[in-house]
Amino acid sequence: MTFNPDKLVRENIKRLKPYTSARDEFSGAAMVFLDANENAYGAPLTQSVLNRYPDPYQKKLKEKIASWLGVKSEQIFLGNGSDEAIDLLLRVFGQPAKDAVLVMPPTYGMYTVSAQINDLKVVEAPLTPDFEMDREVVERTLSGQVKLVFVCSPNNPTGNVFPQEDIVWLLENSGKIVIVDEAYIDFAPDKSVLSLINRYPNLVVLRTFSKAWGSATIRLGMAFADPKIIHWLNKIKMPYNVNGLTQKVALDLLENVDQKNEQLAKILAQRRWLKENLEKLKIVQKVFSSDANFLLVRFERAREAYRFLMEGGIIVRDRTNQLHCENCLRITVGTEEENRKLIERLEEFELKCASV
Numbered sequence: 001m002t003f004n005p006d007k008l009v010r011e012n013i014k015r016l017k018p019y020t021s022a023r024d025e026f027s028g029a030a031m032v033f034l035d036a037n038e039n040a041y042g043a044p045l046t047q048s049v050l051n052r053y054p055d056p057y058q059k060k061l062k063e064k065i066a067s068w069l070g071v072k073s074e075q076i077f078l079g080n081g082s083d084e085a086i087d088l089l090l091r092v093f094g095q096p097a098k099d100a101v102l103v104m105p106p107t108y109g110m111y112t113v114s115a116q117i118n119d120l121k122v123v124e125a126p127l128t129p130d131f132e133m134d135r136e137v138v139e140r141t142l143s144g145q146v147k148l149v150f151v152c153s154p155n156n157p158t159g160n161v162f163p164q165e166d167i168v169w170l171l172e173n174s175g176k177i178v179i180v181d182e183a184y185i186d187f188a189p190d191k192s193v194l195s196l197i198n199r200y201p202n203l204v205v206l207r208t209f210s211k212a213w214g215s216a217t218i219r220l221g222m223a224f225a226d227p228k229i230i231h232w233l234n235k236i237k238m239p240y241n242v243n244g245l246t247q248k249v250a251l252d253l254l255e256n257v258d259q260k261n262e263q264l265a266k267i268l269a270q271r272r273w274l275k276e277n278l279e280k281l282k283i284v285q286k287v288f289s290s291d292a293n294f295l296l297v298r299f300e301r302a303r304e305a306y307r308f309l310m311e312g313g314i315i316v317r318d319r320t321n322q323l324h325c326e327n328c329l330r331i332t333v334g335t336e337e338e339n340r341k342l343i344e345r346l347e348e349f350e351l352k353c354a355s356v
């Protein structure tokens with residue numbers, strides 16, 4: 001496929017001379033570092049070494065992620081959460097006050113927020129009521145102004161993965177940068193499109209340590225793409241966008257892939273349990289099938305159920321205002337005990353509904 005992302009890059013970004021840090025200019029080993037105005041005595045803490053700037057390109061961490069996922073280091077960008085990758089992609093490819101992005105609601109709200117911050121128009125191609133991609137609507141909305149297309153798979157808040165054929169169709173026919181947000185793919189790993197980055201130079205796959213890895217605190221997001229796209233992201237990122245503590249924790253996390261997988265298995269078993277038990281409730285109309293660590297659930301009286309749960313100290317996400325999500329709450333799969341409490345509280349709500 002001949003597709004050259006360079007052609008879509010903003011002129012001011014092409015002309016930009018990127019910031020160079022001290023550690024860009026010297027990155028090897030040395031005895032004496034007097035190049036970055038650090039305090040050579042270290043921080044007033046006994047445990048950690050904090051005085052040195054971290055590796056601006058997170059080389060070690062990328063190597064470890066590369067071997068974990070079977071990609072090349074040059075295909076990886078790491079950011080301060082996937083949110084940073086989203087913002088940088090918009091800034092590389094979207095001309096403010098002129099270009100647009102395509103989103104498919106109901107979906108993750110950050111794409112629209114980030115686009116608006118960057119003064120980009122947001123064009124919507126709604127999913128069908130069954131939360132499938134509507135190719136006809138997408139085709140109609142893919143004007144020349146659109147530079148980037150966001151696909152969230154598994155989708156938040158609906159939980160479904162899009163068939164690979166839909167994503168390939170976009171990659172081959174849109175002529176746009178196609179961003180597939182796989183924040184929840186750890187819960188359905190065989191449905192990832194990650195390996196397609198080797199075939200499609202317009203594909204960006206996003207992943208994060210915030211969900212399956214249980215490490216939202218460290219703010220670490222990953223973008224995978226052809227090295228050409230990674231190059232543009234690196235060009236405009238803040239010099240030390242991923243801090244040293246985060247890099248260190250992530251290296252430690254990647255020593256424990258097996259433990260993460262054990263947790264995943266537990267979460268998937270709990271998702272099955274939760275779905276089965278929600279479906280037994282008369283106040284529940286539908287539990288949508290999910291490839292993520294949450295369930296979208298249609299209730300008879302969602303707002304009341306939401307309030308009743310809240311009064312019982314259980315917080316779920318009210319999605320009733322989202323397109324096609326009338327009367328729907330989004331419920332994250334918790335621990336065994338948390339899930340049991342949720343079902344018990346909903347059973348109380350059901351009794352209360354039946355008695356009035």
Ligand SMILES: *Cc1c(COP(=O)(O)O)cnc(C)c1O
Nearest residue numbers: 081082083108156183208210221
């Ligand atoms: C939670 C979530 C993210 C994660 O964002 P981070 O900035 O990496 O924490 C990304 N995309 C979707 C759809 C999410 O739900």
